[in-house]
Amino acid sequence: MIPPVPRPTRRFANGLAGLAGLAGLMALVTVATGCAAGTGSGSGGGTGQGITSLTVLDYYTDRTEHAQWDAMLSTCGERAGVRVEHTSVPGASLVPKVLQQASARTLPDLLMLDNGDLQQIAQTGALTPLDQYGIDTGGFAEPILTAGSYQGKVYGLAPYVSTIALFYNEDMLAEAGVAVPRTWDELKEAAARLTRPGRYGMAVDANAGFESSWQFLPFLWSNGGDEKQLDTPQAAEALRLWVDLVNSGSMAKSVLNWTQADLHDQFAAGRTAMMINGPWRIPALNQDPGLHWAVAPLPVPRAGQTPVTPLGGEVWTVPRSSSRERQEKAAQVLACLTEPSNMLTLADQHVTVPSRPAVAAEYARRNPSAAVFVEGVANARARTAQLGVRWPKAATGIHTAIQSALTGRQTPEEALRQAQRIATGD
Amino acid sequence: MKRARGRGPLSTVVGIVLLALMLFPVYWMVNASLQPAGSTLRGGWFPLHPDFGGYAVALREQGRNLLTSLLVSLGSVVLGLGLAAPAAHALARFPLRGTRAVLLAVLVTQMVPGIVVADALYDAYAGLGLLDSYLGLVLADSTAGVPFAIIILHAFMRTIPGEIIEAARMDGAGRLRVFRSVVLPLSTNALVTAAVFTFLFSWSDFLFALTLTSTPSVRPITLGIYEYLGAHTDQWNAVMATSVLASLPAALLLVLSQRFVTAGATSGALR
Amino acid sequence: MTDRSGPWARLSRWMFVLPAAAYLLLFFGYPVVRNAVMSFQQYSATTFYTGAAPFVGLRNYATVLSSDAFVQALPTTVLFTAGSVLGQFAVGLALALFFRRGFPLGGVLRSLLLLPWLLPLVVSGTTWRWMLDPETGVVNAVLRGLHLSSTGVPWLTGTSQALLSVILVNVWVGVPFATAILYGGLQDIPPSLYEAAKLDGAGPVATFRHLTWPLLRPVARVVLLLGVVYTLKVLDIILVVTGGGPAGATQTLATRAYELSFQQFEFGRGAVLSNVLIGVSFVFALLHLRADRRARAL
Secondary structure (H helix, E strand, O other), X not given: OOOOOOOOOOHHHOOOHHHHHHHXXXXXXXXXXXXXXXXXXXXXXOOOOOOOEEEEEEOOOOXXXXXXXXXXXXXXXXXXXXXXXXEEOOHHHHHHHHHHHHHHOOOOOEEEEEOOOHHHHHHOOOEOOHHHHOOOOOOOOHHHHHHOEEOOEEOEEOOEEEOXXXXXXXHHHHHHOOOOOOEHHHHHHHHHHHOEOOEEOEOOOOOOOHHHHHHHHHHHHHOOOEOOEOOOHHHHHHHHHHHHHHHOOOEOHHHHOOOHHHHHXXXXXXXXXXXXXXXXXXXXXXXXXXXXXXXXXXOEOOOOOOOOOEOEOEEEEOEOOOOHHHHHHHHHHHHHHOOHHHHHHHHHHHOOEEOXXXXXXXXXXXXXHHHHHHHHHHOOEOOHHHXXXXXXXXXXXXXXXXXXXXXXXXXXXXXXXXXXHHHHOO | OXXXXXXXXXXXXXXXXXXXXXXXXXXXXXXXXXXXXXXXXXXXXXXXXXXXXXXXXXXXXXXXXHHHHHHHHHXXXXXXXXXXXXXXXXXXXXXXXXXXXXXXXXXXXXXXXXXXXXXXXXXXXXXXXXXXXXHHHHHHHHHHHHHHHHHHHHHHHHOOOHHHHHHHHHXXXXXXXXXXXXXXXXXXXXXXXHHHHHHHHHHOOXXXXXXXXXXXXXXXXHHHHXXXXXXXXXXXXXXXXXXXXXXXXXXXXXXHHOOOOOHHHXXXXXX | OOOOOOHHHHHHHHHHHHHHHHXXXXXXXXXXXXXXXXXXXXXXXXXXXXOOOOXXXXXXXXXXXXOHHHHHHHHHHHXXXXXXXXXXXXXXXXXXXXXXXXXXXXXXXXXXXXXXXXXXXXXXXXXXXXXHOOOOOHHHHHHHHOOOOOOOOOOOOOHHHHHHHHHHHHHHHHHHHHHHHHHHHHHOOOHHHHHHHHHOOOOHHHHHHHHHHHHHHHHHHHHHHHHHHHHHHOOHHHHHHOOOOOOOOOOOHHHHHHHHHHHOXXXXXXXXXXXXXXXXXXXXXXHHHHXXXXXXXO
C-alpha cells in the first residue's frame, strides 16, 4: 500500500506494492470530509461511572498476531475493569480509516499507529497528550519518545520497536568464500561475487512507495546525509551505491517493483544472497529448516562507522472521546501494555525489541539472534524527528529519486535535486 | 444458425485454444492455489503434487465472508431490478417529458470515479448508522448495477409492441397490472441479463467494502482476500485458493445463465 | 398512448421512475456536487478533525494543472487510454466475429470468456505482476524458451515497457466486456442480409467492409465510448501491477488523483483531477450523442 504516510514497519510490509495503493485507496477513500457528522465516541459503555467496555483499533490482522494482542488487551482491560472490543484493519487502510473516523467522531478509545504516522494524526487534534493521565514516560528509549511526540508532548507510547538490518544466506557466503560485508565497498564486492545465473547478490526495496524511502534512509544517514537537504553530495553518493549495484548486475533491476515482502520471497527462494529487512521476518524465515541465514548490521560508508537506521514500531494513543472517564480507562490499558513484563511478552511473541533499554538488554540476553536489532534500535532515528508532519513530502521525494536514478532516467544528482523540490514544494 | 454445423469441430478447437490463452492467468492462479504454503517462487508449471491445504485454510477462514458476498450481491440484484425495471418501463412506454435527459443522466453516472462516490457515502453513512451494515453495502454496491440495468431494460422494453400493452389496458388492467403481468414476463431474458451483471458488479466490489465496513461481521470476500494479502504473504496458496473459491459462484452463474443472457439486449441497450 | 389522462394518472406514471431517480440523485448527484465544491477548498489532515477547509478559489486548479506531475501524467493517460481502448476493441471484435460463426460449445466458451472480468482486480493484478516479473515471471520464461528473447523483456522495470504492460493487463480485463457487446451487435444484423451478400458473390472482406461494419458502427461507437470512460477511471490495475512506477512512467490522471487525495491528503487537489476526468468523459459522451443524432438523421 501506499499508505498515506510512510509506514515501513512490519505491517507496511504487506505484499503488493500497488496493492497498497489500492487498499489505501479504498479505505481512505472516504476521508475527505470536512464536517463532522455525529458526536460521541465508540459504542461500548456509557459515559460517567458505568464504563464497561472500550473499543480498540490496530492493524494486526494476522490471525496469530491478532489473537496474541487480543489476549494482552483483555488482560490489561480486565485490570482496568473493562471489556475490550478489539478490531484490526489492513495496515494500508488504517490511517485513512482513522481520518474518516476523526471526521465522523467515531474514533476508538485506544488506537495504534505506526510511529511515522503519529505526528500527522496528532496534528489534527484527534489525540490527547498522555501526561494528563499521569503515565510515566521515563525509561523509554529516546528515539521512540521523539517519534511518539508532537510539539513537545508525548501522544503515543510503543511496547516494542524495530529497525532494519542485512540478512544473508550463510551457505551462499561460505560457498563463495565471501565475508559478511561491513562497508559499502565490501558490499559491492560481495554482491558481485555472490551473483550467479538465476541469483543476485543483493536486494533492496526500491519500490515506488514509502517502503523504499525507509530502506534508503540508513544509507543516507550513515553517509552524513539528511532528509532536510536531499540535494547534497552525501545523498548522491548513497543513491549512487544503489545505482551501481543495479548497473553492475549484482542487484536485479526488478528491485524497482519489490516490496519488503517480495525481498523475503526472493531470499527464501534462494534467488538473492543478501537482503535488507526487519526482524518481523524472522518467524517466517525460521519455518524453513533448509535455509541457513543470519543477520548483520547494515554496511557503512567507511570501516568503523556505526550505521544509523530508521526506527520502526507502533505506538498506542488515546484519541479524544466523549468523556474524560473513557480516556482515563484507555490510558490505564495503555500504561499496562507498556509495563516491562508485558513488553517482554509482546517482544518475544513478535520478535521485536522492547522499547525500554533496560528491558531490551534482558531481551537480547534471551534472544541472541535479535542482538543485531537491539543494537540497531539503540542508534535508530525516528523518521519524523526532523521534519515532523512534513516527512511524507520528503519521503515522496526520496522514492521518486530512487526510481528515476535506478531506471536511468536521471543521474543521482539530478534525481535528488528534483527530490528536494518535491520535499519543499507546496 | 444452420451454417454452424459444417465448420463445427475445428472452430471449437480454435475456440478452446483462444479461451486457454485468455484464461491463462486464471490457470496460473489455480496453479498457485494448489502449491504448498510458502514462497510462490518455488512453484512449477503444473501442480504435480497438489496441496489442498490452501483450500482448507480458505474455507475455514473465509467461508463466512463468501456468504456475506453472496447475501450482499443477491440483495443488490433485488434492489437493482426493483429500481430499474419500473423506471425502464416508464421511460420506454410513457411519454414523459425529460426522458432523454434522464437517459443522458444515467449515461453520465458511468463517468463518476468510484472514489468520489465512496468518499461521499462514508460521511453520509456515518450519520445514518449505515456503516458496517448489509443494507449500506447493498445500497452502495448497486451504484454500478442500477444505471446499467436501466439502460439494458429500457432498450429491451422499447421493443415490446405497443399493441400488446394497449390490449391489456382495454381489458381493464391498471398500469401496475400491465407492468407485472405483461411487461415483466415478456422481458425475462433482459431481466436475467441485468440481474447477472448486477450480481457480478456487486460480487467484485472492493472499494465500497473497504471504505464502508471495518468489522468482521460484514466483510465481503474481496476484502477478506485483501486482508490476506496484507497479513499472510507466506500463504499465497491460501490467498489464491480463496480467489478461486470467490470466482466459482460467479463462473457457475455465468454458465447457468448463458442461454438467457441476451447479449443482443446488452448491445441494443447501449445504442 | 397519449397523455389524455388527468394529473392522477400522470403522477402514477412518475411513481415508476421516482425511486430510481431518487437513488441516482443520492448516490451520484450528491457525490459529484460535493466533489465539485471540494475542488475549491483547501484540505489538510487537520481538516478531518476540525472540519475547517477554507475556500481558496481557483488556487487548487492553478497548482495542480501547472505541476510537473500533471504534465507528465497527461500524455501517459492519453497513451494508456488509447492503447487500452483500441486493444480491447480490436481483440473484442475479432473474438466476436469468431464466435458469431456458431459452433458446438460456442455458447459455453463465450460465457467462460467473461471469467477474467469476475476476478477481483486485486487478485488478477497480483497474478499478472508475478507473470510479468522480469526475473521470475512465466512470460519471460516462455519468451526465453522460444528463443524470442535472450534476456527477457523488462516488463515492469523499463519505463516504456511498464506502460505497455499495464495497457496489456487492462486490455485483458476489458476484452470480455467488449466481446459480449460486439457479439450482441453482430447478432442483431439480420442473417438474410448475409445470405443476400453471399448470393451477390461478396467475399468475407467485402462483406465485412460493406455490410457488417456499417451496421455495427453504432454498437462499435458505444464500445469505444464506454472503453474511454472506464479506462480513464482505471486505478486498481495500475496500482497493483506497477504502483505508478517505474519513475512515474505509468502514473495517469486517475492514479495521480488517488495519490493527491489519499497519500498526501490534499483532497481539494485530488478533487480537481477527478473533475478533470469527469469533464473529459463528458466531452466524449457529448461527441457520441452528436454522432448518434447525425447517424439517426441520415
